[in-house]
Amino acid sequence: MAEHTYTSRRELDQYGFHPAVTLLVPVAAVLLQAELPKLWGRFAILDLPLIVVIFFAVSRRSPIAGALTGTFVGLFQDGLTGLPLGINGIAKAIIGYLAASVGFTVDVDNVINRVAMNFFFCLLQSALLYFIGRFLVADARPLQLWHELLRAVCNTVVAIPIFYLLDTFRRRD
Amino acid sequence: MDSFLARFKNSLVLIAVVLLQTIGLAMQVPRQSDALGGRPGDGKRVSQLRFWSAAIVTPLERLIHGAGLNVRHFWSSYVDLRHTREQNHDLQMEIARLREEQASFAEDARQGRRVQALLGFQQQYIASTVAAQVIGTSGSDRSRLVYIDKGSKDGLKPDQAVMTQDGIVGKLRDVWAHTAQLLLINDPTAGAGVILESTRIRGIVRGTGGGQVEIGNLTADSRIKPGERVITSGGDGVFPRGLAVGMIESIRPDPEHQPYTAITIKPAADLARLEEVLVITGTQATLPPLAQLDADTALASVKRAADFASERLSGVHEGEAVNATDAPVVPAIGVNGNPALPIVPRPQSALHPDRYTPGSTPRAGQLTPGAPSTAAAKPETSPQF
Numbered sequence: 001m002a003e004h005t006y007t008s009r010r011e012l013d014q015y016g017f018h019p020a021v022t023l024l025v026p027v028a029a030v031l032l033q034a035e036l037p038k039l040w041g042r043f044a045i046l047d048l049p050l051i052v053v054i055f056f057a058v059s060r061r062s063p064i065a066g067a068l069t070g071t072f073v074g075l076f077q078d079g080l081t082g083l084p085l086g087i088n089g090i091a092k093a094i095i096g097y098l099a100a101s102v103g104f105t106v107d108v109d110n111v112i113n114r115v116a117m118n119f120f121f122c123l124l125q126s127a128l129l130y131f132i133g134r135f136l137v138a139d140a141r142p143l144q145l146w147h148e149l150l151r152a153v154c155n156t157v158v159a160i161p162i163f164y165l166l167d168t169f170r171r172r173d
Numbered sequence: 174m175d176s177f178l179a180r181f182k183n184s185l186v187l188i189a190v191v192l193l194q195t196i197g198l199a200m201q202v203p204r205q206s207d208a209l210g211g212r213p214g215d216g217k218r219v220s221q222l223r224f225w226s227a228a229i230v231t232p233l234e235r236l237i238h239g240a241g242l243n244v245r246h247f248w249s250s251y252v253d254l255r256h257t258r259e260q261n262h263d264l265q266m267e268i269a270r271l272r273e274e275q276a277s278f279a280e281d282a283r284q285g286r287r288v289q290a291l292l293g294f295q296q297q298y299i300a301s302t303v304a305a306q307v308i309g310t311s312g313s314d315r316s317r318l319v320y321i322d323k324g325s326k327d328g329l330k331p332d333q334a335v336m337t338q339d340g341i342v343g344k345l346r347d348v349w350a351h352t353a354q355l356l357l358i359n360d361p362t363a364g365a366g367v368i369l370e371s372t373r374i375r376g377i378v379r380g381t382g383g384g385q386v387e388i389g390n391l392t393a394d395s396r397i398k399p400g401e402r403v404i405t406s407g408g409d410g411v412f413p414r415g416l417a418v419g420m421i422e423s424i425r426p427d428p429e430h431q432p433y434t435a436i437t438i439k440p441a442a443d444l445a446r447l448e449e450v451l452v453i454t455g456t457q458a459t460l461p462p463l464a465q466l467d468a469d470t471a472l473a474s475v476k477r478a479a480d481f482a483s484e485r486l487s488g489v490h491e492g493e494a495v496n497a498t499d500a501p502v503v504p505a506i507g508v509n510g511n512p513a514l515p516i517v518p519r520p521q522s523a524l525h526p527d528r529y530t531p532g533s534t535p536r537a538g539q540l541t542p543g544a545p546s547t548a549a550a551k552p553e554t555s556p557q558f
Contacts, residue, residue, distance in 0.1 A: 031233050033312035034320075041445030044314035063183040071190050079226025081316035082346060082356060084201040085219050086194035088313075093194070097187045129315070136198050141315075141361060141382030 015059040015170040025166065026052050026073045034080060045151050047122065049073045051159040053092050054121050055166050057099035058108040070096030084137050091128040095121050109167075111160065118159040122152035215347075223347060231320055231352045234309035238322070299413055301455035303327050307355075307447045317360035317384060319447060324351040332411055334453045340417035340441025341365065341405060342450055353452075357444050358418075359384045366409035367418050370402040378403070378418060378438055386419060388436040389427060399423060403438055413456050417441040 017025075029048040036043035053073050057066030070092035077088045099121060106113050126148040133139035178185065201219060215223065305321040323329055325348050333345045335355050343363060346354040356363050359380040367378050367388065374397065376388040391397070401421045407414030419438040427435040523530045 027229065030312065031230055031237075034230055034234060034309040035237055035312075037310040037312060037314075038307065038319075044310070044312065064186045067183075067187045067190050071194070075194075075222065076226055076229075077312065079223045080230060080318075081311040081313050082318045082354070082360060082362060083313075083316050084198055085222055086198040086201070090191050090194045090198075093187065093190045097183070101183075132198075136195065137202050139361075144383070147383075 015061075015172060017056070017059070017169055017171065021169045022056070025056075025169070026069070026076070030073070030076055030080065033077070045147075045154050046158055047125070047151070047155055048158070048162070049077050049088075050092065050095065050122065050125055051118065051155060051162050052166075053096050054099045054118060054159070055163055057096040058103035058117070059166075059170055061100055061103040063097045063100040066096030066098075066100030067093045068096070070094070087129060087132050087137065090132055091125050094128060095125055098124070114160060114163055115156055118156040119152050122155045123148060126151065220347070224349060227320065227347075227349065227352060227354075230309065234320060235322060238306065238308040299453050299455075300457040301453075302451040303329060303454050305329075305353075305450055305452055307450065308352075314384065315382075317357040317363070317380060317444070318346065319355050319357065321353050321355050321450060321452075322351070323452065324349050324353050326350050328454050329353050329452055330454075334412045334416075335450050336416055336453065337442045337447070337450055339443070340419060341412055342440075342442045342444060342447060344411050345452065355450065358440065359386050359444055364409070365412050365418065366406040367403050368406040369397060369421075370404055372396045372401065375406055375408070376436070377409075384444075386438040386440050388438065389430060389433055391434055391436060392432050393426070393434050397421065397424060397434075397436065413453065 026049065029052040033046065033048045036046065036048075053066070053070045056069050057063075060066065071089050074088035074090070074092035075085060077092075078085045081088075099117070102108070102117060106117075108114065108117065126143075130143045133141065201216065303323055305323040305327075307319050308322045309320040311318040321335075329345060329348050331345050331348050335342050335344060341358060343355050343357040343360070346356045348354075357380070358365055358378060361380045361382055364377055364379045366375070368375050372394075374391065374394065376391050378386050378388050381387055388403075399421050403418040403421065405412040405414055405416045405418055419440040422437045422439040424434055424436050427433045526533055528534065
């Protein structure tokens with residue numbers, strides 16, 4: 001007999017985090033993001049801050065918090081690059097907002113949903129960065145579709161264990 | 174109104190956040206465009222934000238880097254000591270060989286300097302450098318930028334050239350007290366004036382979005398071949414002339430910028446695995462004292478070699494003379510009582526004399542203009558095929 005499961009509204013409640021976690025996890029993500037390419041240049045394809053933004057957004061389920069988290073993490077990331085400030089800030093603010101909105105409608109603890117979410121948001125961020133670069137800062141670099149697909153796959157693979165790791169810091173509000 | 178704000182609170186916050194950042198971007202873009210080909214100029218507030226971002230991350234990076242170095246040092250000093258003696262011997266030999274090479278290069282440089290002085294060139298030699306270690310990266314493949322552990326306290330300034338022993342790697346961007354940003358040459362905003370070593374064609378290398386280094390301002394030229402070395406031209410005012418940039422990897426038409434070609438360069442330095450770099454903090458128009466010393470040493474050794482060779486050669490002649498004096502037919506005193514001339518070795522007599530054999534040709538005074546050649550001048554036998 002098939003086993004039926006359901007997700008109650010209670011389980012869909014918002015989660016909160018200790019302020020230290022809210023502060024240190026994004027910093028750790030940006031730090032790791034800066035250190036990993038030093039070990040192997042190809043690690044630059046990852047975007048750990050994006051994964052953290054998605055995780056906090058879907059866990060808190062607050063679009064405002066998601067947008068603000070995305071903005072701060074994105075600006076922090078921009079500050080370390082030579083790019084104009086705001087490129088990642090805008091992209092991640094939109095991602096944070098949308099991820100929080102998605103968190104209302106789907107069970108974000110389901111691994112398949114997590115895979116789909118990370119893959120989609122990573123591709124969306126690539127598209128956003130392309131459009132921001134093209135139309136706001138006149139960056140003429142072409143969109144490398146296969147590279148961006150590969151980036152989405154790599155980030156999704158890395159995101160799943162990170163999500164499970166960060167689940168341990170969640171606390172029910 | 175309150176209900177409208179409450180209803181669209183989330184969307185309004187997002188719009189406000191995006192709008193603010195868009196305005197911020199719009200204010201930065203002219204500064205970036207104005208500085209094309211030079212250092213991208215940031216506003217004061219943007220610089221402050223960059224400073225704080227770096228101030229949060231770089232101490233941690235420094236810590237991680239230091240810990241990594243300690244682990245590596247422990248491993249190399251106490252654990253991985255096998256073959257150290259052989260390696261030491263090999264390295265000593267390598268150093269000796271390199272010193273010889275350096276001395277000869279210094280002499281070449283000195284000669285080149287003399288020629289350039291004659292031609293009126295203004296050559297810049299590297300006078301002082303500061304060694305630095307790479308402690309972190311920008312973390313993005315859209316921005317090829319790394320952080321080094323030296324800053325303005327160590328004498329670094331923006332726009333100073335950075336190189337490794339293999340070739341140039343980039344130039345400094347933002348410099349803070351103890352940290353500096355190094356913009357790599359494969360970043361799309363980086364550039365350097367170069368010259369193709371054998372064809373002497375000048376160009377500008379730039380980074381691409383894919384992290385490659387390209388020359389994009391040259392039209393198709395059959396003389397440009399893959400494998401040709403590319404060196405700095407010194408025309409950009411950042412990199413001293415003559416530093417290795419890389420080697421031409423491929424040449425293809427650039428469909429977006431016809432009739433130009435996209436010449437891809439393989440950088441001489443491994444930009445993906447940078448650990449130690451040298452920041453060029455000063456240049457000068459003459460050779461540095463150490464190189465000058467090496468050049469003088471090389472010159473002296475060349476002179477010594479010439480003296481040694483002449484001594485050896487004179488010894489050969491003296492030996493021959495001694496052997497010759499052993500022969501009874503050579504008198505020590507001339508027939509008329511004068512001292513004998515130095516004995517010149519004479520060739521042995523030919524087995525089959527011909528017209529080329531010494532002594533077979535009659536003296537010029539004995540020859541008659543227009544007369545047929547003598548039998549002695551003719552070969553004894555006609556060639557047989």
